[in-house]
Amino acid sequence: MPERGRPRTFDRAAALRRAMEVFWAKGYEGASISDLTAAMGINSPSLYAAFGSKEALFLEATELYTRVEGTEIWSALEKAPTARQAVERFLRQTARAYSQTGRPQGCLIALGALHQDSSRGAICDDLRRRRAENREALLRRLERGVAEGELPADFDCGTAATFYATVQHGMSIQARDGASRSALLATVAGAMAAWIAMADTGAA
Amino acid sequence: MPERGRPRTFDRAAALRRAMEVFWAKGYEGASISDLTAAMGINSPSLYAAFGSKEALFLEATELYTRVEGTEIWSALEKAPTARQAVERFLRQTARAYSQTGRPQGCLIALGALHQDSSRGAICDDLRRRRAENREALLRRLERGVAEGELPADFDCGTAATFYATVQHGMSIQARDGASRSALLATVAGAMAAWIAMADTGAA
DNA sequence: TGGATTATGTATCGATCAATACAGAAAGGA
DNA sequence: TCCTTTCTGTATTGATCGATACATAATCCA
Numbered sequence: 393m394p395e396r397g398r399p400r401t402f403d404r405a406a407a408l409r410r411a412m413e414v415f416w417a418k419g420y421e422g423a424s425i426s427d428l429t430a431a432m433g434i435n436s437p438s439l440y441a442a443f444g445s446k447e448a449l450f451l452e453a454t455e456l457y458t459r460v461e462g463t464e465i466w467s468a469l470e471k472a473p474t475a476r477q478a479v480e481r482f483l484r485q486t487a488r489a490y491s492q493t494g495r496p497q498g499c500l501i502a503l504g505a506l507h508q509d510s511s512r513g514a515i516c517d518d519l520r521r522r523r524a525e526n527r528e529a530l531l532r533r534l535e536r537g538v539a540e541g542e543l544p545a546d547f548d549c550g551t552a553a554t555f556y557a558t559v560q561h562g563m564s565i566q567a568r569d570g571a572s573r574s575a576l577l578a579t580v581a582g583a584m585a586a587w588i589a590m591a592d593t594g595a596a
Numbered sequence: 597m598p599e600r601g602r603p604r605t606f607d608r609a610a611a612l613r614r615a616m617e618v619f620w621a622k623g624y625e626g627a628s629i630s631d632l633t634a635a636m637g638i639n640s641p642s643l644y645a646a647f648g649s650k651e652a653l654f655l656e657a658t659e660l661y662t663r664v665e666g667t668e669i670w671s672a673l674e675k676a677p678t679a680r681q682a683v684e685r686f687l688r689q690t691a692r693a694y695s696q697t698g699r700p701q702g703c704l705i706a707l708g709a710l711h712q713d714s715s716r717g718a719i720c721d722d723l724r725r726r727r728a729e730n731r732e733a734l735l736r737r738l739e740r741g742v743a744e745g746e747l748p749a750d751f752d753c754g755t756a757a758t759f760y761a762t763v764q765h766g767m768s769i770q771a772r773d774g775a776s777r778s779a780l781l782a783t784v785a786g787a788m789a790a791w792i793a794m795a796d797t798g799a800a
Numbered sequence: 801t802g803g804a805t806t807a808t809g810t811a812t813c814g815a816t817c818a819a820t821a822c823a824g825a826a827a828g829g830a
Numbered sequence: 831t832c833c834t835t836t837c838t839g840t841a842t843t844g845a846t847c848g849a850t851a852c853a854t855a856a857t858c859c860a
Contacts, residue, residue, distance in 0.1 A: 397806025398856040419711040421625050425848055435809060436849075442807095446848065498710075506707050506772055507623040520773050554770070554779055555786025562766030566758070568710055569724050575758055582759025586790035601836025602826040629818055639839060640819075646837095650818065 404442055407432040411443075412453035417496040420450050420505040420515050450504075450515055457500045458522060465489055469529055475537025476591075479530070479556055480584050486560050487576035490567035498564035501526075527557040543591055552590055559583045608646055611636040615647075616657035621700040624654050624709040624719050654708075654719055661704045662726060669693055673733055679741025680795075683734070683760055684788050690764050691780035694771035702768035705730075731761040747795055756794055763787045 410431040414423045425446060429436050443449040465485045472478035490498055501522045505515045531553035537543040563576055614635040618627045629650060633640050647653040669689045676682035694702055705726045709719045735757035741747040767780055 395806085396804080396858050398808075398858095400807065401856095417711070419625075421623075422711040424846080426846085437810095437851095438808065440849065502769060503710050506702075506710070506769065507621070507626040508772075523769075523773060548782075551782040551785055554775075554782045558766035558770045558783045558786075559763060560766070561769040562762035562764070564769075565706060565710065565727075565765040566762045568712075569727060571758075578752075578755040578758045579762045581755055582762075582790050582794065584790075585793035586786050586788075588793050589789035589791075590786065599836085600828055600834080602838075604837065605826095628816080630816085641821095641840095642838065644819065 400438075400442070402432070402434050402438065407434060407442070408449075408452055408456055411449055412456050412500070413496065415450055415453050415504060416457065416500040419503060421507075447515060451518055454500060454504065454518060454522065461489060461500070466526070466529060469533050475534055475540075475542055476587055478533050478537075479587070480580070482530075483556070483560065483563075483580040483583060484577065486563055487573055487580050490563055491571070491573040491576055497567040497570070499560075502561050502564040503568065523557070523561070526560070527553050530556055547591060555586065556583060604642075604646070606636070606638050606642065611638060611646070612653075612656055612660055615653055616660050616704070617700065619654055619657050619708060620661065620704040623707060625711075651719060655722055658704060658708065658722060658726065665693060665704070670730070670733060673737050678746055679738055679744075680746070680791055682737050682741075683791070684784070686734075687760070687764065687767075687784040687787060688781065690767055691777055691784050694767055695775070695777040695780055701771040701774070703764075706765050706768040707772065727761070727765070730764070731757050734760055751795060759790065760787060 410433070411428050414427050414431045417423075418427065425436055425439065428446075428449070429439055432439065434442075439449065443452060465482060468481035468485050469478045472481050501519055504519055508516045531549055534543065534547070534549040534552055538545060538547050538549060543549075559579065563579055566576060566579060614637070615632050618631050618635045621627075622631065629640055629643065632650075632653070633643055636643065638646075643653065647656060669686065672685035672689050673682045676685050705723055708723055712720045735753055738747065738751070738753040738756055742749060742751050742753060747753075763783065767783055770780060770783065
């Protein structure tokens, strides 16, 4: 089925990537249609024809972010041989990703829309769901560590998953404040210091 | 010097408190003048006459927040007899404050304006400065712990201060996601598990 | 070559944004 | 009582918000 009508003159995927960067830097509310169209190199009717609405564009942008940026961070979780290494590599990848030069600092999922009442509810709900999924991924990896005997049976996977997910969220704000990579790695060191104590006693 | 002219018919301090709550719930960008005047029970000319501008109102609101809500959290730092208890109480107070019913969840200083480019720069700078001051307060308390012999001389106070400040920031996002008090306390437990390891080895 | 379909650029929509002009009201000082 | 000063409420400012109407251009199918 070849496309009918006048063909699009811009690269939809490239435009979406630009939009993602704008949302990433400015948040959902802070990114105006003018900001977006300027970065995407198109006029607003083209934006609406291709993406539907600002809200739909944001949802596509977060999906792209999760697929591209998220994978770099979260793939470490599955690949590492032990739960401990998985968590440490996940946090170190976070430190690296959040302090890349030439990109917005911190995480689009964590910082994109934190104020429910003002943004459209669907945006906040989508980000909240993605954050919850991240905690779930941590939880599953920790439970695997228990199942494989790496961690004691009474290890509190839920507490640890909540803790490490929260540390990662804090690192987004830390990165937004201009923290260097070494400062982010200091946070990682602190968070990993908790590992031994939690693993020894079954969550402190 | 008695006041001249028609006296103000509303309580400036009470109106500021209402404005603080609106900014706290919606952030700087998300709080419109209409939102603010509705909550404050005044019309916009009264707002501008009393506070100057939205930006100036926000700065006064953050000052009030720091003085009232902040003191509840940070006073624990000075009062506790040991650095360890100081940090733990500080985090537990944070968990309590961030999950109070009937108030916005999380911290105004942490969540009020995270996107530099869109908000006015002065707002972000003010919040960033306050966040930096919080880390400084933690750092001073930890250094006191070293000076008093509670902590080893090679304890990395800077790393620990960064770590605990970052955990607190993460707890703001966690609270915004609807985390219960016990979930926040789980994060505190995780963070305090790091204490022993850091104190033993000189920061992991 | 025409008709159908889709994209593009200009120009603009009503709503809302932060911020004020203005006239009348309420106080003190003369 | 009159003048000055300050606050209040109504109404409105220009700018910008997200989203479209409309005419034209470019492609496919017949």
